[in-house]
Amino acid sequence: MYRYDSFDHQITAERVAQFRDQVRRRLAGELSEDEFRILRLQNGLYMQIHAYMMRIAVPYGLVSAAQMRMFAHIARKYDRGYGHFTTRQNIQFNWLKLQDAPDILAELASVEMHANQTSGNCIRNITSDEFAGVARDEIVDPRPYAEILRQWSTFHPEFAYLPRKFKFAITGASEDRAAIAVHDIGLAVVKNAQGEVGFRVLVGGGLGRTPVIGVEICDFVPWQHIITYAESIVRVYNEYGRRDNIYKARIKILVKALGIEEFKRQVEADWQHTKNGPCTITQSELDRVAAYFTAPAYEVCANEDESLQAMLDDNRGFANWYQRSVKHHKVAGYASVVLSLKKTGIAPGDATDKQMDAAAELAERFSFGELRITHMQNLVLADVKQSDLFSLWEAAKALGMATPNIGLITDMICCPGGDFCTLANARSIPLAKAIAECFEDIDFQHDIGELEMNISGCINACGHHHVGHIGILGVDKDGEEWYQVQIGGAQGNDANLGKVIGKSFSFEQMPEVIARLLQVYVRERYDDERFIDTVRRLGVEPFKAEVYGTLVESDEALKAPDYELLKVGVSYDMPYYSPRF
Amino acid sequence: MIIKNKTVVADDWSVLRLAESDTADGVVVPAGRILVPLKVWLAQRDSLQHRADVGVWFASDERAEDLQAEVQKFSVVAVDFPKFADGRGYSIAYHLRSRLGYKGELRAIGDVLRDQIFYMQRVGFDAFVPRADKDINEVLKGLSDFSLTYQASSDEAQPLFRRVTR
Ligand code: SF4
Numbered sequence: 001m002y003r004y005d006s007f008d009h010q011i012t013a014e015r016v017a018q019f020r021d022q023v024r025r026r027l028a029g030e031l032s033e034d035e036f037r038i039l040r041l042q043n044g045l046y047m048q049i050h051a052y053m054m055r056i057a058v059p060y061g062l063v064s065a066a067q068m069r070m071f072a073h074i075a076r077k078y079d080r081g082y083g084h085f086t087t088r089q090n091i092q093f094n095w096l097k098l099q100d101a102p103d104i105l106a107e108l109a110s111v112e113m114h115a116n117q118t119s120g121n122c123i124r125n126i127t128s129d130e131f132a133g134v135a136r137d138e139i140v141d142p143r144p145y146a147e148i149l150r151q152w153s154t155f156h157p158e159f160a161y162l163p164r165k166f167k168f169a170i171t172g173a174s175e176d177r178a179a180i181a182v183h184d185i186g187l188a189v190v191k192n193a194q195g196e197v198g199f200r201v202l203v204g205g206g207l208g209r210t211p212v213i214g215v216e217i218c219d220f221v222p223w224q225h226i227i228t229y230a231e232s233i234v235r236v237y238n239e240y241g242r243r244d245n246i247y248k249a250r251i252k253i254l255v256k257a258l259g260i261e262e263f264k265r266q267v268e269a270d271w272q273h274t275k276n277g278p279c280t281i282t283q284s285e286l287d288r289v290a291a292y293f294t295a296p297a298y299e300v301c302a303n304e305d306e307s308l309q310a311m312l313d314d315n316r317g318f319a320n321w322y323q324r325s326v327k328h329h330k331v332a333g334y335a336s337v338v339l340s341l342k343k344t345g346i347a348p349g350d351a352t353d354k355q356m357d358a359a360a361e362l363a364e365r366f367s368f369g370e371l372r373i374t375h376m377q378n379l380v381l382a383d384v385k386q387s388d389l390f391s392l393w394e395a396a397k398a399l400g401m402a403t404p405n406i407g408l409i410t411d412m413i414c415c416p417g418g419d420f421c422t423l424a425n426a427r428s429i430p431l432a433k434a435i436a437e438c439f440e441d442i443d444f445q446h447d448i449g450e451l452e453m454n455i456s457g458c459i460n461a462c463g464h465h466h467v468g469h470i471g472i473l474g475v476d477k478d479g480e481e482w483y484q485v486q487i488g489g490a491q492g493n494d495a496n497l498g499k500v501i502g503k504s505f506s507f508e509q510m511p512e513v514i515a516r517l518l519q520v521y522v523r524e525r526y527d528d529e530r531f532i533d534t535v536r537r538l539g540v541e542p543f544k545a546e547v548y549g550t551l552v553e554s555d556e557a558l559k560a561p562d563y564e565l566l567k568v569g570v571s572y573d574m575p576y577y578s579p580r581f
Numbered sequence: 582m583i584i585k586n587k588t589v590v591a592d593d594w595s596v597l598r599l600a601e602s603d604t605a606d607g608v609v610v611p612a613g614r615i616l617v618p619l620k621v622w623l624a625q626r627d628s629l630q631h632r633a634d635v636g637v638w639f640a641s642d643e644r645a646e647d648l649q650a651e652v653q654k655f656s657v658v659a660v661d662f663p664k665f666a667d668g669r670g671y672s673i674a675y676h677l678r679s680r681l682g683y684k685g686e687l688r689a690i691g692d693v694l695r696d697q698i699f700y701m702q703r704v705g706f707d708a709f710v711p712r713a714d715k716d717i718n719e720v721l722k723g724l725s726d727f728s729l730t731y732q733a734s735s736d737e738a739q740p741l742f743r744r745v746t747r
Contacts, residue, residue: 005747010729018726022696030719031696038666039696121666151731151741157703158675158734161668227740238672239644273680278739279732285742 001062001370002147002292004112011154012109015116019043020102027099042122042160044115045101048420052096055118056108058373060128060146060170061089065360065369070111072356078104083356085341085349087413087464088167089127089373090118094420122160123153123234126168129177130374133293134382136330140189140197142172144290145226148281152227159234163241164249166234167206174493179375181205181214181495182467184251185233190220198222203233203263204255207461211497212252215260217267223286225271227279232270236263296368296383301333304386311390320404320442321393335386337367339379339401340411344436346400347429348414349377358399366392376413378406408445409453409518410436413464417457417474418481424457426474426481431455431510438511448518451531452491467491469532470517471498472510483510487517487543488535501544508554513547520546584698584709584721585686592710594657596638596690597621610635616659616690619643630654638690641669645676652683660706662691671704678705678735695723705735 004012019039026036040046044055056071063071071091075083078100079093086092096104108114118125126146133141149168153159159166171178172189180186186202198220205214221229237251240258255263312319327336339359342348351359359379363371366388367381374380379401384392396402405411412435415421417428432455439445454468458475465471467489475482482504489498505513518531520543525534535543583592594614599605599621606624610617616636622629629635636657637648645652652658658677660670670689677683688708689701698709702724711720733740741747 007729007741007745007747011727011731014727014729035665035694035696121668154731155700155727156732157700157730158671159668160700161666161671161697163668235672235675238668243667243669278743282742285747288742288747 001064002059002143002289008112008151009109012112012114015043015114015155016102016105016109019105023098023102038120038161040098040101041120042117043101043105044118045096045098046119048094049422050420051094052098052101053092053094053420054096054101054104054115055086055090055092056113056115057118057125058090058113059150060126060132060143061130061373061375062143063371063373064111065363065371067111067113068356068360068363068371070107070113072353072360074104074107075353075356082350082352084347084416085351085373085377085379087349087375087377087462088125089130089375090125091373094416116154119165120160121162121164121166123156123162123166123168126150126153126170127178127183127375128169129171129173130372130380131177131327131336131382132172133295134329134331134334134336135173135175135177136328137174138172138330139174139191140172141290141293142170142187142189143293144286145187145189145199145223146170147289147292148285149227149230152230152279159238162234162238163243164246164251166237166251168230176492176495177375179464179467179491179495182207182211182464182491183214185230186214187226189223192220196222199226199229201229201233203260204252206250206252207464207466208250209247209459209461210250210252211461211466212256213495213497214252215255217260217264224281225275227281228274228277229267229271231274231279232267235270236266240266295331298331298334298383299385301385301387303332304389308386308389317397317404318390318393320446321397321402322389323446324404324406324408325402326389329383331383333386335384335389337381337384337389337392337396338374338406339381339396340403340405341378341401342405342411342436343400343403344410344440345433348412348432351379355399355401358395359401362392362395362399365395376406376411378411404442405445407450407452409439409448409451409514410445411452412436413452413454413468415456415463417455417463421457421462423460424474425459425476426457426483426507428455428457428463428474431472431483431507434507435511435514438515448521449528449530453514454489464491465489466497467495468498469530469535470514475504477504480506482506485513485517485547487540488532490532499540501540502548505552506554509552512552516547516552517543582717583688584711584717584724586707587721587724589717589721594636594688596659616657616688619647623647638688639670639673641667641673643673645673645681649681652677652681653685655685657686657688657708658683659688659690659710662689662693662697665692665694665697667692671700674701674705675735693720695720698723699726703730703734703736 025031046053084092169178169180169183170187182205188200201218202214203217325338372380414432418424453470454464455472456463456465471486473484484504486498486500605620614634616638622637638659689706
């Protein structure tokens with residue numbers, strides 16, 4: 001993975017010093033909260049309901065064992081012993097003190113990490129494919145380009161005060177695992193007919209209250225020009241994006257208003273000034289960065305077909321886990337493994353300090369000391385020898401990270417919701433837990449098969465409900481929490497937005513609603529058809545008919561006791577205190 | 582007092598801001614060194630163009646291109662930041678320097694604060710008029726927050742990867 005040189009270290013250290021002074025001035029009253037807010041956001045620091053939250057950047061989701069141990073250390077020393085991995089491959093700590101923030105940043109810098117631009121109206125951390133470098137369907141490894149773009153966007157002087165946040169995602173494989181269609185700029189590294197490397201560029205995708213699938217602005221930008229091309233897109237957005245209404249300020253609104261043809265014309269007119277200029281990426285810079293992403297020292301081994309098969313035949317638990325958690329690897333004898341952070345009863349994406357320390361150790365023992373964080377909020381060990389899979393499974397099981405539910409109904413994406421976020425209409429985490437408990441039976445889950453369930457506590461859609469096969473949205477009715485259900489959304493190559501099935505439901509009705517959706521699926525599916533494909537084939541009608549056909553009973557036992565959390569300090573001014581901002 | 586070329590110096594330019602009742606072509610531009618709104622310049626060009634003591638300032642919703650090559654005749658051009666979170670002024674400055682090749686003084690006015698002027702300097706500002714309630718010597722410190730940068734901008738034509746051997 002990328003390692004800092006003296007230049008990266010110096011810039012990071014200067015940033016820590018700058019923020020330390022800003023915090024000092026805030027605490028001394030020299031900076032007003034209004035002046036300070038934007039500065040702390042650009043250092044990843046939010047004020048939430050109970051405390052400060054810090055979002056730490058994990059560039060394109062890649063972490064070393066040493067960095068993972070640093071997360072564990074921060075969880076222990078400054079937080080309440082756990083952290084939360086997010087849908088943008090970052091990690092958040094929810095219970096911090098403002099005074100500690102500069103020290104935390106300094107500790108992070110010691111392991112080549114930071115919280116730069118993880119919030120605020122600037123270019124955010126760039127996300128990528130969790131299987132970059134190891135996936136069999138990879139065309140080009142996107143990570144060197146992601147790192148080059150990270151450096152370009154870090155403290156870019158022209159783009160720190162954009163109309164709104166700005167997110168890049170990049171993939172280099174034929175299957176899009178980075179959800180590039182729902183980012184402000186989505187990049188797919190591709191090869192043209194001549195075998196040259198470049199980018200297919202999508203623009204204007206995003207979720208939130210106006211969900212939009214990104215549109216192609218250029219089918220091939222040669223790799224040398226991606227900085228200048230991206231810079232022109234962001235510049236046109238900075239100049240013309242709306243600033244009068246935060247709900248209309250994302251680039252997707254500008255692209256819609258101008259139309260993609262006119263937007264592209266403006267971008268390319270700007271680009272003519274910089275194309276081939278000094279910001280053109282040089283071969284030597286690409287080579288320098290790419291050298292950090294060469295393959296580790298794989299052993300030469302064959303695919304473990306026979307002995308592995310014997311163990312799979314022998315052990316049902318191992319076989320279940322293998323089926324869900326183990327992914328193909330491009331090198332013979334190796335596999336990639338997803339460690340589940342979706343154990344029933346735990347908030348999706350949460351990990352304790354002990355789990356993080358242990359995950360670091362697993363990475364050292366089994367995967368060349370590196371891990372990845374997925375946008376589904378799980379961890380990946382990318383380079384595991386197939387002959388080690390059984391020992392890894394046993395170790396992961398002991399740590400509560402081997403739930404065989406990857407890609408299944410309980411592998412949910414869920415926003416922080418009403419327990420942490422002041423914008424919430426409803427609680428997400430308790431609902432995720434309640435649903436997970438109802439469908440915990442692993443045989444049932446395996447029978448239902450691949451199903452993505454995404455939950456957002458309000459229309460801001462941090463839980464990506466629009467692109468869940470089943471999407472759940474918290475809505476407010478007369479001050480009470482209700483949940484609206486949509487089905488048929490998807491991310492990836494065939495990304496599309498789900499359709500609402502009808503009137504919303506109470507917390508207590510939700511498990512029954514999900515059960516009815518699944519009943520229709522089980523009744524109607526063809527052999528191996530996934531839930532999403534059945535929905536696509538039949539449309540929402542049969543699901544609607546089943547769900548609304550008879551009264552949905554409330555499961556009174558589900559009445560969650562923790563309403564108290566919602567009542568704490570929700571009287572803050574609106575948008576400042578949400579992970580959304 | 583203003584910040585110019587990284588020091589605090591005296592300054593006698595004033596800024597003309599239109600009151601609600603003023604119109605761009607009707608407002609009287611007083612004598613003495615004065616920065617007028619771009620609109621006023623465009624409306625009163627004929628009578629103002631012989632005055633060496635007139636400069637223009639851009640509002641954040643105006644564009645450097647509105648002035649084109651004419652920008653070269655000014656010794657001072659300013660860009661207004663109505664709120665420090667309004668980032669359009671950064672692109673206006675970038676365009677003035679990098680596209681129109683403006684070489685004279687480029688001044689940031691309005692909500693100009695210590696924690697933004699490092700980036701302002703990078704996109705091409707060389708003079709800063711801090712918000713009146715701020716201590717100008719404190720604001721000045723903001724110019725030296727970083728000694729190293731990754732990207733090119735108006736202050737530095739080469740990105741880091743072309744400037745040094747890494
Ligand atoms: S703003 Fe985001 S985190 Fe907060 S409730 Fe809404 S969707 Fe969830």
